[in-house]
Amino acid sequence: MSMGRRQDLFRKLQARTGVPVLVLGGGINGVGLYRELALQGVDCVLVDQADFCAGATSKSSRMIHGGLRYLENREFKLVSEALIERNRLIENAGHYVAPLKTTIPLSSWFGGLIRSGLIFAGLNVSPGERGVLPVKLGLMFYDFITRKNRRTPTHFLTSKAESLRRMPGLRRNIVATATYWDAWITQAERLCIELIQDAQSTNPNCLALNYVKPQGLADGAVLLEDRATGQTAAIRPKVLVNATGAWVDFTNATLGLRTRFMGGTKGSHLVVNNPALHRALDGQMVYYQYRDGRVCIVLPFLDKVV
Structure with missing residues (x-):
């Protein structure tokens, strides 16, 4: 995406002070929810602080499994x-x-x-x-x-x-x-991008922007910063979804909430x-x-x- 196209999208975001759903986090969970909402005709905005699918989605074992050991x-x-x-x-x-x-x-x-x-x-x-x-x-x-x-x-x-x-x-x-x-x-990242494209072709009123992160709350609005330009937007969603994965507690802290959802489980992939x-x-x-x-x-x- 060109910088000019990206700035156009951020200006659209700035102009939309209200939105039914704002999804924070562009991994597979956030992207999957974004697409599902778009298919249901719900206008929504998806933002991620880095590349889409840059977190656990891109660093998994590449397995799509049911979880045999959870039985x-x-x-x-x-x-x-x-x-x-x-x-x-x-x-x-x-x-x-x-x-x-x-x-x-x-x-x-x-x-x-x-x-x-x-x-x-x-x-x-x-x-x-x-x-x-x-x-x-x-x-x-x-x-x-x-x-x-x-x-x-x-x-x-x-x-x-x-x-x-x-x-x-x-x-x-x-x-x-x-x-x-x-x-x-093979390519979880490409699947996520296709889901985003599918959502936007189904519902053009849905916006998705990466390198945008929340900076806090002000008068009931979520303040979002464009990390590429430093510009900000204030969005008042009816529903706010925190799908930031391992950053869920840090995101909540930015929004003024003290939580501790993350534990100490970890794994390594070589x-x-x-x-x-x-x-x-x-x-x-x-x-x-x-x-x-x-x-x-x-x-x-x-x-x-x-």
């Missing part, structure tokens, strides 16, 4: 919604999202069964590896949720001998492997150039849980490995 925490609604949305992305955004074959190496038949039951009951117990039976139960539920709108094959178990024949790099102490399908995305590992994966992901409870995944990403 033992009884988060059935979360997993169900995530799987339904996964299938919609496979269907509607097939140029970016595709099914991902996933293998889980399993070193016992019944390991973790009691532990999973205690976690399911709401008790706080130390994490550990899961065996064939608890994983099988979780995958059966996975398949059950998507039975009416299936976009991926159902899961299956493979014997130790056949698993090692197919993937000789697996550890020798496994008793079997479980295989199921989730999905992966992209490595390892042709031998890439060949060994053969287009599928390996999912396993270390004995200290950390979930680890290894998957091919284009010609690299994540």
Whole structure:
């Protein structure tokens, strides 16, 4: 976008002192909401302090998954919604999202069964590896949720001998492997941009601007600053949505609210150039849980490995 075009958009923003919905944060959550509102005929404004999709959206594992490990925490609604949305992305955004074959190496038949039951009951117990039976139960539920709108094959178990024949790099102490399908995305950033374009073509009254950040409140209006020019706009939304992700508490503080929604969970994603590992994966992901409870995944990403 040229600077002239951008300044024209900001002048339109300055002229619109009132708006039904103002969305702060241009990651996938903010962008998805922006598009949905536009499709429903609701005029809205979307702003982000940096590039669209510059935060967690661009730094994810590139997986589109339902959250298999959340089942033992009884988060059935979360997993169900995530799987339904996964299938919609496979269907509607097939140029970016595709099914991902996933293998889980399993070193016992019944390991973790009691532990999973205690976690399911709401008790706080130390994490550990899961065996064939608890994983099988979780995958059966996975398949059950998507039975009416299936976009991926159902899961299956493979014997130790056949698993090692197919993937000789697996550890020798496994008793079997479980295989199921989730999905992966090549370019989450481009998907977000297409969603913004879709929203604006559907409802031209919707505006989206990046490098615009909130500076506070004044007389019931949200003060927005154009970081490129230093100009400001005062917007009075009927509904204000904070979709700034990891910055949610900082954004609330800017608006005069003291919150502490963010915790201490973190993860790391490493992209490595390892042709031998890439060949060994053969287009599928390996999912396993270390004995200290950390979930680890290894998957091919284009010609690299994540």
